[in-house]
Amino acid sequence: MEKRSRHFASDNYSGVCPEAWAALEKANPEHAVSYGDDQWTAKAADLLRETFEMECEVFFVFNGTAANSLSLASTGQSYNSILCHETAHVETDECGAPEFFSNGMKVLLIEGERGKIDPAGIEKMVKKRTDIHYPKPRAVSVTQATELGTVYTPDDLKAIWTKTKQFNLKLHMDGARFANAVASLGCKPKEVTWQVGVDVLCFGGTKAGTAVGDAVVFFNRELAEDFDYRCKQSGQLASKMRYLSAPWVGMLQDGAWIRRAGHANAMAKALHDGLAAIEELKIMWPTQANAVFVEMPPWLVHAMRSAGWKFYTFIGQGGARLMCSWDTTEDDVSEFIADAKRLLVEAPRDIDLSDVDPRKL
Numbered sequence: 001m002e003k004r005s006r007h008f009a010s011d012n013y014s015g016v017c018p019e020a021w022a023a024l025e026k027a028n029p030e031h032a033v034s035y036g037d038d039q040w041t042a043k044a045a046d047l048l049r050e051t052f053e054m055e056c057e058v059f060f061v062f063n064g065t066a067a068n069s070l071s072l073a074s075t076g077q078s079y080n081s082i083l084c085h086e087t088a089h090v091e092t093d094e095c096g097a098p099e100f101f102s103n104g105m106k107v108l109l110i111e112g113e114r115g116k117i118d119p120a121g122i123e124k125m126v127k128k129r130t131d132i133h134y135p136k137p138r139a140v141s142v143t144q145a146t147e148l149g150t151v152y153t154p155d156d157l158k159a160i161w162t163k164t165k166q167f168n169l170k171l172h173m174d175g176a177r178f179a180n181a182v183a184s185l186g187c188k189p190k191e192v193t194w195q196v197g198v199d200v201l202c203f204g205g206t207k208a209g210t211a212v213g214d215a216v217v218f219f220n221r222e223l224a225e226d227f228d229y230r231c232k233q234s235g236q237l238a239s240k241m242r243y244l245s246a247p248w249v250g251m252l253q254d255g256a257w258i259r260r261a262g263h264a265n266a267m268a269k270a271l272h273d274g275l276a277a278i279e280e281l282k283i284m285w286p287t288q289a290n291a292v293f294v295e296m297p298p299w300l301v302h303a304m305r306s307a308g309w310k311f312y313t314f315i316g317q318g319g320a321r322l323m324c325s326w327d328t329t330e331d332d333v334s335e336f337i338a339d340a341k342r343l344l345v346e347a348p349r350d351i352d353l354s355d356v357d358p359r360k361l
């Protein structure tokens with residue numbers, strides 16, 4: 001197996017982007033008040049309020065699983081349910097944390113094309129059962145950008161909002177890749193959040209370029225009541241909070257978050273174009289953010305991995321998922337494309353893959 005230091009497995013393979021790093025360095029030498037009562041946390045929260053043009057409530061937690069689980073828990077009671085797409089991270093990749101932290105809210109699954117919830121599915125699920133024996137739907141969770149690398153437009157979200165209003169549901173957004181979605185749409189952050197009915201957004205920092213830490217942004221401030229207690233009880237209240245919040249200052253103060261995400265999207269577009277031009281490969285979903293999903297024959301997946309490339313093949317609805325990040329370069333992209341072309345010619349096709357675990361990178 002060849003060794004490589006650059007990969008397309010996840011946008012969380014990348015390091016910390018320079019703007020976030022600089023802010024951390026600036027926050028480091030001084031003493032600061034602990035548990036979030038410091039100037040960096042105040043500044044980061046203010047910058048988020050500026051970014052969204054709204055007096056939202058802001059909390060910083062260690063990761064996206066915590067952000068999603070705790071914010072979903074704040075939407076209802078233990079006897080309620082949460083509706084999400086069948087490929088949603090909250091369903092497939094959080095080890096039951098939303099159910100755990102909400103003391104039992106059940107996650108119910110909705111279908112929809114290209115990773116996006118079909119609004120009619122919300123109505124169907126709500127009306128499926130209305131008796132006391134069924135967990136009462138209370139929230140809808142959408143992922144922006146989706147797990148399949150597609151993006152909800154403002155109109156898509158409005159159609160979902162129509163249903164959440166109709167059935168008195170809260171609207172939660174898993175924005176682990178919110179920056180990529182906004183960069184892709186070229187819209188204002190408010191146009192895909194509170195202006196289309198989003199009550200709470202989990203805004204991903206890690207994949208965007210911080211070391212650690214996601215922001216929970218409540219546009220519906222009633223939901224934020226006692227959220228600080230939820231964070232503390234679940235081990236999500238950082239004592240040295242400035243190390244979670246200062247990088248956000250670096251990312252937000254001069255628009256680095258959107259520039260860096262735009263770069264990741266552009267690299268995904270280049271990777272998409274290069275791979276789409278190869279006849280034997282098939283692109284699975286439109287590349288609207290920083291992911292490219294491509295169908296590759298298993299022997300080619302094996303050959304690419306043997307050439308040192310790491311990428312997942314079990315996310316969403318299968319295929320090779322190739323993620324670009326803020327630090328993906330044009331050289332990374334062209335090397336991957338060149339290797340795919342070369343191995344399509346050179347790699348053995350009749351190898352026995354029965355012992356190869358497809359989930360292993």
Ligand SMILES: *Cc1c(COP(=O)(O)O)cnc(C)c1O
Nearest residue numbers: 063064065066089143147174176
């Ligand atoms: C990465 C990711 C998260 C957060 O995952 P953590 O590993 O808990 O930070 C949440 N939702 C989506 C869609 C993701 O891709």
